[in-house]
Amino acid sequence: MRLIVEELKKLFTVKTIILISVVSFIMYQQFIMFDFKHFPNGRPLLDTFLATQKMLEDYGETMDEDEFEDFKDIYEKRIDEATAYIKSQDELAAAGIDTYKEFRSMDLEDEKLSALHHKVVFEDFVDVFWEIQAREVMIDTYEHPERFSQYGPGELNEKQEARIHELVENGATTAVFTYLVFENYNTLIKVVAIMIFLSVMLVLMPLYVGDKRNHAIFLQYTSKVGRSLFTKKLLAGLIASLTVITIHLSCFFFLYAGNDTSMFFPLTINSIYNNFVSWYDITFFQYIVLTVICIYLLGIALVLVAACISSIAPNYMTSVGLHVPLAFILFGLGTSYLVQNITIVYLPQHLVPISLVIILLICALLYGWRYRNEKVRDIA
Incomplete structure (x- = not known):
């Protein structure tokens, strides 16, 4: 020794x-x-992380259909909050923007509208607008379980495809x-x-x-x-x-x-x-x-x-x-x-x-x- x-x-x-x-x-x-x-690193990644943490706290390790409906209800409430914010901004009202839907469909090629959009999202960093983006992606992902695998047809062998199918059957598409x-x-x-x-x-x-x-x-x-x-x-x-x-x-x-x-x-x-x-x-x-x-x-x-x-x-x-x-x-x-x-x-x-x-x-x-x-x- x-x-x-x-x-x-x-x-x-x-x-x-x-x-x-x-x-x-x-x-x-x-x-x-x-x-x-x-x-x-950055947004809306931060908002996705926070939304996932909230999802885990509210629903547990998986999110079933009823819980998913609740998740979408929260998303709709956030849209209402964004609309309320938009209505409180005189510059947006003067530009004829009254709802979140109108805000999302703004013509960003218009210099004035583009400047307003940039101010709200990238200068003021209004949280609700970033959270809505994050939740939209999460809702779209949940509604398309066929996207569970990132691999296209013919890219996986029979055993690998069987594993993907097994995970879908076992509820991996509801895991958070x-x-x-x-x-x-x-x-x-x-x-x-x-x-x-x-x-x-x-x-x-x-x-x-x-x-x-x-x-x-x-x-x-x-x-x-x-x-x-x-x-x-x-x-x-x-x-x-x-x-x-x-x-x-x-x-x-x-x-x-x-x-x-x-x-x-x-x-x-x-x-x-x-x-x-x-x-x-x-x-x-x-x-x-x-x-x-x-x-x-x-x-x-x-x-x-x-x-x-x-x-x-x-x-x-x-x-x-x-x-x-x-x-x-x-x-x-x-x-x-x-x-x-x-x-x-x-x-x-x-x-x-x-x-x-x-x-x-x-x-x-x-x-x-x-x-x-x-x-x-x-x-x-």
Whole structure:
């Protein structure tokens, strides 16, 4: 255990911690904080989010026909409120605009009318006008359940079409989960995963290279205990990487809590209001758990590959060069298909679990090959 602790000290040097902190801070500021500060981003997206929250409070996880009629009644009341506002504006009255219907059909090519419309909607930001737009889209979506899938005829195979039909029969077209919450999380978790994998690489690069650079390997390989350092270093690298992953995820979910989406956690992600169709009947919280599991499993695979790279690289520059193609694959394909949009119906149903098993198996075999070579390696 003492040897593992000493190896951990070599990995978590002050320089490494500072480097990871700086890289993480930059990535948060450039790619993550915007989606925290501006969620939902603009209008009527904000109004759609608020309307969905109200829908969830009033009707629960699904909205049946009677509840939908109530939703439309609220929409009509909002139109009445908009009409009352229009009648209170002298400029609109002077232009002959007395109702919301007339306001919506205004000739925006007319410079005067266009200026009035712009003032109400984009300068005064009268909330009711934005809410009406949001509710109109939601009503139209609910009234057309055939649009549940974003895929056209012939784009899906028989099994995928059967899944779509099954979801429609099970009431997914009445579920109230919104794409705003799902896409926001999907965007964020991909960037967080990239940041995590980059941090793991930075931690593991000196795993074996450091001893080669200091020529300590010649002393280590003269004893049985020294030879065992190869596996102890891997264990230290695994502990360090899991620690880095856990810290990053903890920080992310602490910030993510500020998006006020916890009420959506128990909802199924298969909803007519979500641009995502899953192979499985899972909730948003279960989807989040699956993405976290995938990140941890890919992190373990990365440890094995990075350890092999570090063990064969003669110096830091070579190690960095060998990590570059790995980073391109992991940051691109890895995060897009094994972290983001997992379980989506347009991909093979078992793609993610099979891919993860294959990746872990290949990485384990690769490390096993390096371990056997190290056991009989000549120090000359």
